[in-house]
Amino acid sequence: xxxxxxxxxxxxxxxxxxxxxxxxxxxxxxxxxxxxxxxxxxxxxxxxxxxxxxxxxxxxxxxxxxxxxxxxxxxxxxxxxxxxxxxxxxxxxxxxxxxxxxxxxxxxxxxxxxxxxxxxxxxxxxxxxxxxxxxxxxxxxxxxxxxxxxxxxxxxxxxxxxxxxxxxxxxxxxxxxxxxxxxxxxxxxxxxxxxxxxxxxxxxx
Amino acid sequence: xxxxxxxxxxxxxxxxxxxxxxxxxxxxxxxxxxxxxxxxxxxxxxxxxxxxxxxxxxxxxxxxxxxxxxxxxxxxxxxxxxxxxxxxxxxxxxxxxxxxxxxxxxxxxxxxxxxxxxxxxxxxxxxxxxxxxxxxxxxxxxxxxxxxxxxxxxxxxxxxxxxxxxxxxxxxxxxxxxxxxxxxxxxxxxxxxxxxxxxxxxxxx
Numbered sequence: 001x002x003x004x005x006x007x008x009x010x011x012x013x014x015x016x017x018x019x020x021x022x023x024x025x026x027x028x029x030x031x032x033x034x035x036x037x038x039x040x041x042x043x044x045x046x047x048x049x050x051x052x053x054x055x056x057x058x059x060x061x062x063x064x065x066x067x068x069x070x071x072x073x074x075x076x077x078x079x080x081x082x083x084x085x086x087x088x089x090x091x092x093x094x095x096x097x098x099x100x101x102x103x104x105x106x107x108x109x110x111x112x113x114x115x116x117x118x119x120x121x122x123x124x125x126x127x128x129x130x131x132x133x134x135x136x137x138x139x140x141x142x143x144x145x146x147x148x149x150x151x152x153x154x155x156x157x158x159x160x161x162x163x164x165x166x167x168x169x170x171x172x173x174x175x176x177x178x179x180x181x182x183x184x185x186x187x188x189x190x191x192x193x194x195x196x197x198x199x200x201x202x203x204x205x
Numbered sequence: 206x207x208x209x210x211x212x213x214x215x216x217x218x219x220x221x222x223x224x225x226x227x228x229x230x231x232x233x234x235x236x237x238x239x240x241x242x243x244x245x246x247x248x249x250x251x252x253x254x255x256x257x258x259x260x261x262x263x264x265x266x267x268x269x270x271x272x273x274x275x276x277x278x279x280x281x282x283x284x285x286x287x288x289x290x291x292x293x294x295x296x297x298x299x300x301x302x303x304x305x306x307x308x309x310x311x312x313x314x315x316x317x318x319x320x321x322x323x324x325x326x327x328x329x330x331x332x333x334x335x336x337x338x339x340x341x342x343x344x345x346x347x348x349x350x351x352x353x354x355x356x357x358x359x360x361x362x363x364x365x366x367x368x369x370x371x372x373x374x375x376x377x378x379x380x381x382x383x384x385x386x387x388x389x390x391x392x393x394x395x396x397x398x399x400x401x402x403x404x405x406x407x408x409x410x
Contacts, residue, residue: 001339002372004365009263012376019376021260024338024365026292027380027387027397028257029231051256052233053268054353055226058214061268061350061357063258087231093400101406112409133229134206143348145266147359148259152266154352160209160229167207171221173228175389182232182387182397184380187404190397192232195298195386197393201306204317 023185027192030183032096032115033062034084034126035076037105042117042126043072044109046099048183050085058157060085060137063150072105077153080124081139086131090179093189121159132178134161172197228390232397235388237301237320238267239289239331240281242310247322247331248277249314251304253388255290263362265290265342268355277310282358285329286344291336295384298394326364337383339366377402 009017028048036042053059064074077083088096095113103109110117116129127134136159143152166177176194184190214222233253241247258264269279282288293301300318308314315322321334332339341364348357371382379399386394 001366002369006363016376018260020378021263022257023378023380024340024367025255025257025265026234026236026385027232029233031231049256050230051254051268052227052230053350053355055223057353058226059353060230063256090400097403098406101408103408135229140352145258145359147345148262148264150258152357154350158211161206162229164207171224172390172393173225175228175232176395180231181400184399185377188377188402189400190381191400192387192395192397194389195295195394195396198302201303203306203308
Protein backbone atom coordinates (compact mmCIF):
# COMPACT_ATOMS: atom_id res chain seq x y z
CA UNK A 1 0.00 0.00 0.00
CA UNK A 2 1.24 3.44 -0.88
CA UNK A 3 0.90 5.82 2.10
CA UNK A 4 0.06 9.46 1.30
CA UNK A 5 -0.10 11.93 4.19
CA UNK A 6 -2.04 15.17 4.37
CA UNK A 7 1.19 17.15 3.89
CA UNK A 8 1.87 15.17 0.67
CA UNK A 9 -1.63 16.02 -0.58
CA UNK A 10 -1.06 19.71 0.14
CA UNK A 11 2.23 19.65 -1.80
CA UNK A 12 0.87 17.95 -4.94
CA UNK A 13 0.37 19.68 -8.28
CA UNK A 14 -3.23 20.81 -8.73
CA UNK A 15 -4.09 18.30 -11.48
CA UNK A 16 -2.55 15.33 -9.67
CA UNK A 17 -4.45 16.24 -6.49
CA UNK A 18 -7.75 16.72 -8.38
CA UNK A 19 -7.39 13.30 -10.02
CA UNK A 20 -6.41 11.60 -6.78
CA UNK A 21 -8.90 13.07 -4.32
CA UNK A 22 -11.78 12.88 -6.80
CA UNK A 23 -11.22 9.16 -7.29
CA UNK A 24 -10.32 7.81 -3.83
CA UNK A 25 -13.82 8.36 -2.45
CA UNK A 26 -15.10 5.63 -4.77
CA UNK A 27 -17.74 5.41 -7.45
CA UNK A 28 -20.04 8.40 -7.79
CA UNK A 29 -23.58 8.77 -8.99
CA UNK A 30 -23.83 10.30 -12.47
CA UNK A 31 -26.56 12.77 -13.38
CA UNK A 32 -27.35 15.35 -15.96
CA UNK A 33 -29.05 18.28 -14.27
CA UNK A 34 -31.44 20.13 -16.59
CA UNK A 35 -32.46 23.68 -15.75
CA UNK A 36 -33.56 26.87 -17.44
CA UNK A 37 -33.42 30.62 -16.94
CA UNK A 38 -36.56 32.56 -16.11
CA UNK A 39 -36.67 33.39 -19.85
CA UNK A 40 -36.59 29.70 -20.76
CA UNK A 41 -32.97 29.30 -21.96
CA UNK A 42 -32.05 25.70 -21.20
CA UNK A 43 -28.92 24.41 -19.52
CA UNK A 44 -27.58 20.92 -18.99
CA UNK A 45 -24.64 19.99 -16.75
CA UNK A 46 -23.13 16.77 -15.46
CA UNK A 47 -22.93 16.24 -11.67
CA UNK A 48 -21.34 13.41 -9.71
CA UNK A 49 -22.31 14.48 -6.19
CA UNK A 50 -26.01 13.64 -6.00
CA UNK A 51 -26.73 11.79 -2.78
CA UNK A 52 -29.86 10.18 -1.31
CA UNK A 53 -30.90 12.11 1.82
CA UNK A 54 -34.10 10.31 2.73
CA UNK A 55 -37.11 8.45 1.36
CA UNK A 56 -39.96 9.96 3.36
CA UNK A 57 -40.05 12.69 2.24
CA UNK A 58 -38.07 11.79 -0.90
CA UNK A 59 -35.07 14.12 -0.70
CA UNK A 60 -31.78 14.37 -2.54
CA UNK A 61 -28.74 16.59 -2.07
CA UNK A 62 -25.88 17.67 -4.28
CA UNK A 63 -22.81 19.88 -4.00
CA UNK A 64 -22.16 22.98 -6.04
CA UNK A 65 -19.26 25.43 -6.13
CA UNK A 66 -20.87 28.79 -6.83
CA UNK A 67 -18.11 31.02 -5.60
CA UNK A 68 -15.33 30.16 -8.04
CA UNK A 69 -16.79 30.16 -11.56
CA UNK A 70 -20.20 31.05 -13.03
CA UNK A 71 -22.62 28.22 -12.27
CA UNK A 72 -25.63 28.43 -14.53
CA UNK A 73 -27.27 25.44 -12.90
CA UNK A 74 -27.26 27.20 -9.53
CA UNK A 75 -28.62 30.52 -10.77
CA UNK A 76 -31.32 28.74 -12.80
CA UNK A 77 -32.43 26.67 -9.83
CA UNK A 78 -32.59 29.81 -7.69
CA UNK A 79 -34.61 31.59 -10.40
CA UNK A 80 -37.17 28.84 -11.12
CA UNK A 81 -37.08 26.65 -8.00
CA UNK A 82 -37.01 23.56 -10.20
CA UNK A 83 -34.63 21.28 -12.09
CA UNK A 84 -34.43 17.77 -13.47
CA UNK A 85 -32.12 14.88 -12.59
CA UNK A 86 -31.45 12.46 -15.44
CA UNK A 87 -29.59 9.15 -15.17
CA UNK A 88 -26.89 8.62 -17.79
CA UNK A 89 -26.74 5.48 -19.92
CA UNK A 90 -23.71 3.98 -21.68
CA UNK A 91 -24.58 5.49 -25.06
CA UNK A 92 -24.74 9.00 -23.60
CA UNK A 93 -21.37 9.21 -21.84
CA UNK A 94 -19.45 11.21 -24.47
CA UNK A 95 -22.21 13.81 -24.70
CA UNK A 96 -22.73 13.82 -20.94
CA UNK A 97 -19.05 14.52 -20.38
CA UNK A 98 -19.11 17.30 -22.95
CA UNK A 99 -21.67 19.23 -20.87
CA UNK A 100 -18.78 20.03 -18.52
CA UNK A 101 -17.28 22.36 -21.16
CA UNK A 102 -17.69 26.01 -20.17
CA UNK A 103 -20.25 27.57 -22.49
CA UNK A 104 -21.66 31.06 -22.01
CA UNK A 105 -25.13 31.27 -20.49
CA UNK A 106 -26.92 31.91 -23.80
CA UNK A 107 -25.58 28.67 -25.33
CA UNK A 108 -27.54 25.51 -24.47
CA UNK A 109 -25.62 22.27 -24.02
CA UNK A 110 -28.58 20.61 -25.79
CA UNK A 111 -27.47 22.44 -28.97
CA UNK A 112 -23.85 21.32 -28.61
CA UNK A 113 -24.49 17.60 -28.04
CA UNK A 114 -26.83 14.89 -29.36
CA UNK A 115 -28.77 15.02 -26.10
CA UNK A 116 -32.37 16.09 -26.70
CA UNK A 117 -34.84 18.06 -24.62
CA UNK A 118 -37.98 16.36 -23.42
CA UNK A 119 -40.63 18.63 -21.95
CA UNK A 120 -43.34 17.20 -19.75
CA UNK A 121 -45.76 18.08 -17.00
CA UNK A 122 -45.23 21.82 -17.50
CA UNK A 123 -42.09 21.39 -15.41
CA UNK A 124 -39.92 24.50 -15.50
CA UNK A 125 -36.84 22.55 -16.55
CA UNK A 126 -35.93 20.26 -19.46
CA UNK A 127 -35.65 16.50 -19.09
CA UNK A 128 -33.14 14.51 -21.13
CA UNK A 129 -34.85 12.30 -23.72
CA UNK A 130 -33.99 8.58 -23.45
CA UNK A 131 -32.54 8.92 -19.94
CA UNK A 132 -33.61 5.65 -18.24
CA UNK A 133 -34.57 7.52 -15.05
CA UNK A 134 -35.80 11.12 -14.99
CA UNK A 135 -36.75 13.13 -11.91
CA UNK A 136 -38.48 16.47 -11.58
CA UNK A 137 -37.03 18.08 -8.46
CA UNK A 138 -37.95 21.14 -6.42
CA UNK A 139 -35.44 23.25 -4.48
CA UNK A 140 -36.01 23.13 -0.72
CA UNK A 141 -32.99 24.63 0.93
CA UNK A 142 -29.25 25.10 0.76
CA UNK A 143 -26.44 24.73 3.29
CA UNK A 144 -23.19 26.62 3.04
CA UNK A 145 -20.25 24.33 3.79
CA UNK A 146 -17.89 26.70 5.57
CA UNK A 147 -14.87 24.42 5.30
CA UNK A 148 -14.49 25.00 1.55
CA UNK A 149 -17.19 27.46 0.50
CA UNK A 150 -19.33 24.94 -1.30
CA UNK A 151 -23.09 24.64 -1.08
CA UNK A 152 -25.25 21.60 -0.59
CA UNK A 153 -28.58 21.95 -2.35
CA UNK A 154 -31.46 19.99 -0.82
CA UNK A 155 -34.38 19.17 -3.10
CA UNK A 156 -37.50 17.03 -3.15
CA UNK A 157 -38.43 14.54 -5.87
CA UNK A 158 -41.86 15.50 -7.23
CA UNK A 159 -41.99 13.54 -10.48
CA UNK A 160 -40.27 10.27 -11.19
CA UNK A 161 -40.13 8.58 -14.61
CA UNK A 162 -38.60 5.12 -14.83
CA UNK A 163 -38.11 2.89 -17.82
CA UNK A 164 -40.53 0.01 -17.03
CA UNK A 165 -37.99 -2.80 -17.40
CA UNK A 166 -35.86 -1.45 -14.52
CA UNK A 167 -38.60 -1.39 -11.89
CA UNK A 168 -38.97 -4.61 -9.91
CA UNK A 169 -41.95 -5.83 -7.92
CA UNK A 170 -40.70 -4.61 -4.55
CA UNK A 171 -39.88 -1.09 -5.74
CA UNK A 172 -36.17 -1.75 -6.21
CA UNK A 173 -34.79 -0.31 -9.45
CA UNK A 174 -32.15 -2.46 -11.12
CA UNK A 175 -29.82 0.14 -12.59
CA UNK A 176 -27.77 -2.14 -14.84
CA UNK A 177 -30.92 -3.06 -16.79
CA UNK A 178 -30.86 0.54 -18.03
CA UNK A 179 -27.11 0.51 -18.74
CA UNK A 180 -26.79 3.30 -16.18
CA UNK A 181 -23.19 4.31 -15.58
CA UNK A 182 -21.16 5.53 -12.63
CA UNK A 183 -18.22 7.95 -12.45
CA UNK A 184 -14.64 7.21 -11.39
CA UNK A 185 -12.84 10.44 -10.53
CA UNK A 186 -13.28 13.49 -12.74
CA UNK A 187 -13.35 11.87 -16.15
CA UNK A 188 -13.72 8.06 -15.93
CA UNK A 189 -17.01 6.40 -16.83
CA UNK A 190 -17.71 2.83 -15.74
CA UNK A 191 -20.58 0.38 -16.29
CA UNK A 192 -21.60 -1.74 -13.29
CA UNK A 193 -23.11 -5.20 -13.33
CA UNK A 194 -25.16 -6.48 -10.42
CA UNK A 195 -23.36 -9.04 -8.27
CA UNK A 196 -25.95 -9.77 -5.61
CA UNK A 197 -28.86 -8.46 -3.57
CA UNK A 198 -28.75 -9.42 0.07
CA UNK A 199 -31.64 -9.82 2.52
CA UNK A 200 -32.03 -7.43 5.45
CA UNK A 201 -29.10 -8.10 7.81
CA UNK A 202 -29.92 -9.47 11.26
CA UNK A 203 -27.48 -10.04 14.14
CA UNK A 204 -25.86 -13.46 14.38
CA UNK A 205 -26.14 -15.27 17.71
CA UNK B 206 -41.81 5.24 -18.90
CA UNK B 207 -43.74 4.76 -15.68
CA UNK B 208 -44.72 8.10 -14.13
CA UNK B 209 -44.75 8.27 -10.33
CA UNK B 210 -45.90 11.50 -8.70
CA UNK B 211 -45.04 12.83 -5.26
CA UNK B 212 -48.50 11.86 -3.98
CA UNK B 213 -47.90 8.26 -5.18
CA UNK B 214 -44.58 8.23 -3.30
CA UNK B 215 -46.29 9.43 -0.12
CA UNK B 216 -48.94 6.70 -0.40
CA UNK B 217 -46.50 3.79 -0.91
CA UNK B 218 -45.78 1.11 1.69
CA UNK B 219 -42.63 1.89 3.65
CA UNK B 220 -40.52 -0.94 2.16
CA UNK B 221 -41.54 -0.22 -1.43
CA UNK B 222 -40.71 3.46 -0.97
CA UNK B 223 -37.35 2.68 0.69
CA UNK B 224 -36.38 0.39 -2.19
CA UNK B 225 -37.54 2.84 -4.84
CA UNK B 226 -36.15 6.12 -3.54
CA UNK B 227 -32.87 4.55 -2.45
CA UNK B 228 -32.25 3.23 -5.95
CA UNK B 229 -33.47 5.97 -8.30
CA UNK B 230 -30.66 8.34 -7.37
CA UNK B 231 -28.18 6.01 -9.06
CA UNK B 232 -25.08 4.16 -8.01
CA UNK B 233 -23.68 5.05 -4.61
CA UNK B 234 -20.20 4.96 -3.17
CA UNK B 235 -19.62 2.04 -0.79
CA UNK B 236 -17.54 2.41 2.36
CA UNK B 237 -16.95 0.69 5.62
CA UNK B 238 -16.53 3.30 8.33
CA UNK B 239 -14.30 2.13 11.17
CA UNK B 240 -14.50 3.87 14.53
CA UNK B 241 -13.98 3.20 18.20
CA UNK B 242 -15.26 4.33 21.59
CA UNK B 243 -13.03 6.35 23.91
CA UNK B 244 -12.34 3.02 25.66
CA UNK B 245 -11.20 1.44 22.39
CA UNK B 246 -14.22 -0.76 21.54
CA UNK B 247 -14.23 -0.99 17.75
CA UNK B 248 -17.19 -0.51 15.41
CA UNK B 249 -17.61 -1.05 11.68
CA UNK B 250 -20.59 0.08 9.59
CA UNK B 251 -21.40 0.28 5.90
CA UNK B 252 -22.28 3.68 4.40
CA UNK B 253 -23.41 4.54 0.89
CA UNK B 254 -23.57 8.33 1.21
CA UNK B 255 -19.91 9.37 1.17
CA UNK B 256 -19.42 12.25 -1.23
CA UNK B 257 -16.38 14.20 -2.44
CA UNK B 258 -16.62 17.79 -1.18
CA UNK B 259 -13.33 19.19 -2.43
CA UNK B 260 -9.70 18.38 -3.17
CA UNK B 261 -7.88 21.33 -1.63
CA UNK B 262 -8.30 20.81 1.25
CA UNK B 263 -9.23 17.16 0.77
CA UNK B 264 -12.72 16.96 2.25
CA UNK B 265 -15.47 14.37 2.25
CA UNK B 266 -19.02 14.39 3.56
CA UNK B 267 -21.52 11.74 4.53
CA UNK B 268 -25.07 11.57 5.85
CA UNK B 269 -26.07 10.06 9.15
CA UNK B 270 -29.45 9.64 10.87
CA UNK B 271 -28.68 10.06 14.56
CA UNK B 272 -32.16 10.89 15.74
CA UNK B 273 -33.98 7.66 14.95
CA UNK B 274 -31.84 4.75 16.18
CA UNK B 275 -28.58 4.49 18.14
CA UNK B 276 -25.71 5.30 15.80
CA UNK B 277 -22.46 4.05 17.21
CA UNK B 278 -20.47 5.47 14.34
CA UNK B 279 -21.69 8.98 15.13
CA UNK B 280 -21.07 8.82 18.87
CA UNK B 281 -17.62 7.30 18.30
CA UNK B 282 -16.65 10.03 15.83
CA UNK B 283 -17.82 12.68 18.28
CA UNK B 284 -15.83 11.03 21.09
CA UNK B 285 -12.52 10.53 19.24
CA UNK B 286 -12.68 13.03 16.36
CA UNK B 287 -11.43 10.35 13.98
CA UNK B 288 -12.61 7.47 11.81
CA UNK B 289 -11.53 5.45 8.80
CA UNK B 290 -13.09 5.08 5.35
CA UNK B 291 -12.43 1.76 3.65
CA UNK B 292 -13.32 0.87 0.07
CA UNK B 293 -15.14 -2.45 -0.36
CA UNK B 294 -13.95 -5.09 -2.80
CA UNK B 295 -15.99 -7.86 -4.44
CA UNK B 296 -14.85 -10.52 -1.98
CA UNK B 297 -15.99 -8.44 1.00
CA UNK B 298 -19.59 -7.68 0.02
CA UNK B 299 -21.37 -10.31 2.15
CA UNK B 300 -19.44 -9.25 5.27
CA UNK B 301 -19.78 -5.57 4.44
CA UNK B 302 -23.54 -5.93 4.15
CA UNK B 303 -23.68 -7.81 7.45
CA UNK B 304 -22.27 -4.77 9.30
CA UNK B 305 -25.73 -3.20 8.82
CA UNK B 306 -27.19 -5.66 11.36
CA UNK B 307 -28.03 -3.94 14.65
CA UNK B 308 -25.55 -5.12 17.26
CA UNK B 309 -25.28 -3.60 20.74
CA UNK B 310 -22.42 -1.16 21.32
CA UNK B 311 -20.20 -3.69 23.15
CA UNK B 312 -20.23 -6.10 20.17
CA UNK B 313 -17.72 -5.35 17.42
CA UNK B 314 -18.72 -6.08 13.82
CA UNK B 315 -15.11 -7.24 13.35
CA UNK B 316 -15.95 -10.19 15.64
CA UNK B 317 -19.11 -11.06 13.72
CA UNK B 318 -17.61 -11.06 10.19
CA UNK B 319 -14.41 -12.17 8.48
CA UNK B 320 -13.32 -8.54 8.19
CA UNK B 321 -10.12 -7.90 10.14
CA UNK B 322 -8.79 -4.90 12.02
CA UNK B 323 -5.64 -3.21 10.78
CA UNK B 324 -4.12 -0.65 13.12
CA UNK B 325 -1.66 1.90 11.80
CA UNK B 326 -0.24 5.31 12.46
CA UNK B 327 -1.65 5.41 15.98
CA UNK B 328 -4.92 6.43 14.37
CA UNK B 329 -7.80 6.33 16.87
CA UNK B 330 -9.92 4.11 14.62
CA UNK B 331 -9.51 0.69 13.01
CA UNK B 332 -8.81 0.24 9.31
CA UNK B 333 -10.17 -2.75 7.41
CA UNK B 334 -7.40 -5.14 6.36
CA UNK B 335 -7.23 -5.83 2.59
CA UNK B 336 -9.45 -2.87 1.70
CA UNK B 337 -7.92 -1.59 -1.58
CA UNK B 338 -8.25 2.05 -0.42
CA UNK B 339 -8.08 3.14 3.24
CA UNK B 340 -8.42 6.68 4.55
CA UNK B 341 -7.79 8.09 7.99
CA UNK B 342 -10.28 10.95 8.39
CA UNK B 343 -10.71 13.71 10.95
CA UNK B 344 -14.06 15.24 11.91
CA UNK B 345 -14.31 18.91 10.96
CA UNK B 346 -17.92 19.93 11.30
CA UNK B 347 -21.52 18.83 10.95
CA UNK B 348 -24.60 20.37 9.37
CA UNK B 349 -28.08 19.58 10.50
CA UNK B 350 -30.41 19.04 7.51
CA UNK B 351 -33.65 20.54 8.76
CA UNK B 352 -35.79 19.01 6.01
CA UNK B 353 -35.49 15.47 7.44
CA UNK B 354 -33.41 15.69 10.64
CA UNK B 355 -30.30 14.10 9.17
CA UNK B 356 -26.75 15.31 9.66
CA UNK B 357 -24.00 15.79 7.13
CA UNK B 358 -20.60 15.10 8.66
CA UNK B 359 -17.69 16.97 7.04
CA UNK B 360 -14.23 15.46 7.48
CA UNK B 361 -10.71 15.87 6.16
CA UNK B 362 -8.56 13.10 4.70
CA UNK B 363 -5.33 12.95 6.70
CA UNK B 364 -3.95 9.54 5.71
CA UNK B 365 -4.49 7.78 2.42
CA UNK B 366 -3.42 4.19 1.67
CA UNK B 367 -3.85 2.91 -1.86
CA UNK B 368 -3.05 -0.47 -3.31
CA UNK B 369 -0.16 0.40 -5.70
CA UNK B 370 -1.67 -1.20 -8.80
CA UNK B 371 -4.68 1.17 -8.73
CA UNK B 372 -2.71 4.43 -8.74
CA UNK B 373 -1.91 5.79 -12.20
CA UNK B 374 0.79 8.26 -13.22
CA UNK B 375 -1.47 11.33 -13.18
CA UNK B 376 -2.93 10.65 -9.74
CA UNK B 377 -6.10 9.04 -11.05
CA UNK B 378 -7.09 5.89 -9.17
CA UNK B 379 -8.61 3.17 -11.35
CA UNK B 380 -11.20 1.64 -9.04
CA UNK B 381 -11.98 -1.49 -11.06
CA UNK B 382 -8.37 -2.62 -10.75
CA UNK B 383 -9.13 -3.13 -7.04
CA UNK B 384 -12.50 -4.83 -7.71
CA UNK B 385 -14.12 -1.97 -5.80
CA UNK B 386 -17.90 -2.20 -5.80
CA UNK B 387 -20.78 0.24 -5.83
CA UNK B 388 -24.23 0.06 -4.24
CA UNK B 389 -27.62 -0.06 -6.00
CA UNK B 390 -30.38 0.87 -3.56
CA UNK B 391 -30.31 -0.51 -0.03
CA UNK B 392 -29.07 -4.02 -0.68
CA UNK B 393 -27.73 -4.43 -4.24
CA UNK B 394 -23.98 -4.69 -4.85
CA UNK B 395 -22.57 -4.14 -8.33
CA UNK B 396 -19.10 -4.34 -9.88
CA UNK B 397 -18.21 -1.63 -12.43
CA UNK B 398 -15.83 -1.93 -15.34
CA UNK B 399 -14.20 1.14 -16.84
CA UNK B 400 -15.65 2.17 -20.20
CA UNK B 401 -13.60 5.25 -21.00
CA UNK B 402 -11.69 8.23 -19.64
CA UNK B 403 -12.33 11.45 -21.50
CA UNK B 404 -10.03 14.46 -21.85
CA UNK B 405 -10.97 17.80 -20.26
CA UNK B 406 -14.05 19.06 -22.13
CA UNK B 407 -13.63 22.28 -24.14
CA UNK B 408 -16.41 24.22 -25.91
CA UNK B 409 -17.05 23.34 -29.56
CA UNK B 410 -17.03 26.20 -32.05
